[in-house]
Amino acid sequence: MMFDSIDDAVIYYRRYAKEKGFAVAKRTSKKGNDGVVRYVTIACSYPGIKRTKSTNPVQLKPQTKTDCKAQLRLSLCPNGKWILRSMVLDHNHGLSPSKTRFYKCNRMIEPHVKKKLELHDKAGIRMNKSFNSFVVAAGGHENLSFLEKDCRNHMEKVRRSHLREGDASAMHHYFLKMQADNSEFFYAMDFDDDGRLKNVFWADARSRAAFKEFGDVVTFDTTYMVNKYEMPFAPFVGVNHHGQSTLLGCGLILREDTNSFIWLFKSWLACMSECPPNAIITDQDKAMKKAIEIVFPNARHRWCLRHIMNKLPKKFKGFKDYESIKFCMKNVVHDSLTKEEFEESWGRFIKKYQLESNEWLLGSYDERHRWVLAFVKDIFWAGMSTTQRSESMNAFFDKYINKKTTLKQFFEQYENALAAKVHNETVEDFNSFNSRISCITIYDMEKQFQSAYTLKKFTDFQNEIVGSICCSLSSCKEHDNFSEYEVHEDISHREGQRSVIFHVYFNEDNNKVNCKCRLFEFKGIVCRHQILVFIHRKIYRIPDKYILNRWNKNIKRRHTKIRISYDNWSLKPEACCYEKMCNAFYEVANLAVDSENAYKNVMTHICEMKK
Incomplete structure (x- = not known):
């Protein structure tokens, strides 16, 4: 031959x-x-x-x-x-x-399969699911010319080729590309004396615009790790008008010490035009606390309540009355409506269990203004008591990042995650525009909020209307320029039902209503006790000052107008040719699928072209 x-x-x-x-x-x-x-x-x-x-x-x-x-x-x-x-x-x-x-x-991965693998990887689809999609499309493993191991080897090779410049250099090129595309993209990189990367911060144009809308309250948490380098991922997270978590910038830091946090906070402050947040929630990290006092001296700083309460097992597990101590302390923290009530209940709690010398409780009491609800509910926190927003953002990134993720890949997946967040917000904007939840009462105040608030926030208000069923006015005291109402609310309790008294103050001159529960101050939602007083006073349309722009669905948010560019493979010339051919093939297949003669004719031409 x-x-x-x-x-x-x-x-x-x-x-x-x-x-x-x-x-x-x-x-x-x-x-x-x-x-x-x-x-x-x-x-x-x-x-x-x-x-x-x-x-x-x-x-x-x-x-x-x-x-x-x-x-x-x-x-x-x-x-x-x-x-x-x-x-x-x-x-x-x-x-x-x-x-x-x-x-x-005999194992070979076709070029179109390689492209799909790379696209799936960019989309954050795990390899096992990506490979299974090829198995299903081929009608079984035996019809594939490659194994899952070959797919993994190919992607490892692609990733290694991406890292030839080095992660820090590739990251810098990524930042320059983003800044060239949109001058509002902000980044800062911190190097040590030997030129090694220590810390980095970045925020895209949309995050910067979103800060102007939702930057009043921020949570900050560093418990998430980019495991390959063990650099803590530090996102600044806010709450948008739908109650969703929104990213307001993020950083990677080498060490969780005061100097690193000071650098990161100053970078974020510079990014946000030297406008600090009104309030910030973190864990009890001492280095973080010191940095916040230096960089954000006028911001209200509070600690994550859940982090503190989760320490109870560790601190009291060995005590004979552990269960009783845990239950009692939770009641003191959650049920005290005023500072005075807390001080009184705390004193009884300490005395009952003889905890006067417990150092952890003494330290926690000294910092009570940072975590006890009665001490922090006097200002707006968008309803947040914990750093759960930051943690949920971390969990969200888990869909795109794993322990082998390099810095270069991290930034690629960051874009995918951000795009998903933008999509989720856009969907909620559409839902609030396109649909509405029916009113359950005859009062105009409910229609007010139905037409003004997003679906999620209208639901929060509606829950308060439903909750007013459990409330009753028991007495009213008239003063010179205001009335004091006593509202009893029946609350379900572990030990059964109990009645809690809330004092509501109504000013006739300006229709201002203040409640002891401070839900409106804390969450921006009118509480059930205020609603009851409004109805009692025959005020069926609530004053505009109680309808916050922050939750309003009718306001055109500036951050939604920001164009975000992604390094999309589909913009490359060869990708455009590939997509055009695929679309043409699909179009021909759709036309020929219903005719046996047309199908045979198409297949004959394809076979000739393959040769």
Whole structure:
């Protein structure tokens, strides 16, 4: 036989081997005096004598060497073609045509599959799910020309090629690209004396615009780790008009010390035009606390209530009255409506369980203005008591990042995560525009909030209307320019139902209503006790000052007008050609699928084009 090239000979022998049930490889080649390859041997992949390298006789690795002699030998002819000079067809091992797809020489990933794998990786789709999609499309594993391992190897190779410049350099190029696309993109990088990257902060144009809308209250948490480098991911998270978490910038820091936090907070402050947040929620980190006092001296700083209460098992698990101590402390913290009530209840709690010398409780009491609800509910916190917003943002990023994620990949996936957040907000904007929740009362105040608030925030208000069923006015005291109402609310309790008294103050001059529960101050939602007083006073339309722009669905938010650009593969020339061809193929398939003649005609043309 004659072949135009060695590659043609390898392809031919490989096709033969696939039918018979073995694997082949190009084994040897010999050059002539002129330096040109003139002799080539293509052989079965089982040649050679098996050798054992392991020194442990009970941990031997499987061997594939059988010293098989099956082979083809070819030589170069004067006309440039290759001729088959000799061959051995017999093998000294078993053959299995049904298993040949597992041999490496028969495994091949087509270019379009590689593109899909890379797109799936960018979209954050895990490899097992990505591979299963190919299995389903092919009608079974046996119809695929590659294994899941081949897909993983391909993506590892792609990722390694991305990292040739180095992560810090690639990150810098990414920042420059984003800034060139939109001058409002902000970034800062902090290097040590040796030029190594220490800390980094960035915020895209949309996050900066969103801060102007929702930057009054921010949560900050560093418990999430980019595990490959163990650099804490530090997102600044706010709450949008739907009650969703929104990203207001983020950083990666090398160490969780005061200097790193000071650098990060100053970078964020510079990004936000030197406008600090009104309030910030963090955990009890001392370095973080010190940095906030330096960079945000006028911001109200509070600690995550859940973090503190979760420490109770650790602090009191060994106590005989542990369950009772835990239950009592939670009641003191959650049920005290005023500072005075807390001080009184706390004193009884300490005395009852003889905890006067407990250092953790003493320290917590000294910082009570940072975490006890009665001390913090006097200002707006968008309803947040914990850093759960930051933690939910971390959990959200988990869909896109794993422990092997490099910094370069992290920024690519950050864009995907941000795009998903933008999409979720856009969907909620549409839902609030396109649909509404029916009113359950006849009062105009409910219609006010129905037409003004987003669906989520209208639901919060409606819950307060429903909750007013459990409330009753018991007394009213008239003063010079205001009335004091006593509202009793029946509350479900672990030990049964109990009645709690709330004092509501109504000013007749300006229709201002203040409630002891401070829900409106804390969450921006009129409480059930205020609603009851309004109805009692026959004020069925609530004053505009109680309808916050922050939750209003009718306001055009500036951050929604910001264009965000992504480094999309589909913008590249070869990708455009590929997409156009695919779309054309799909269009033809749709036209031909209902006709047997058309189907055969199309397939004939495709086969000719493939040749």
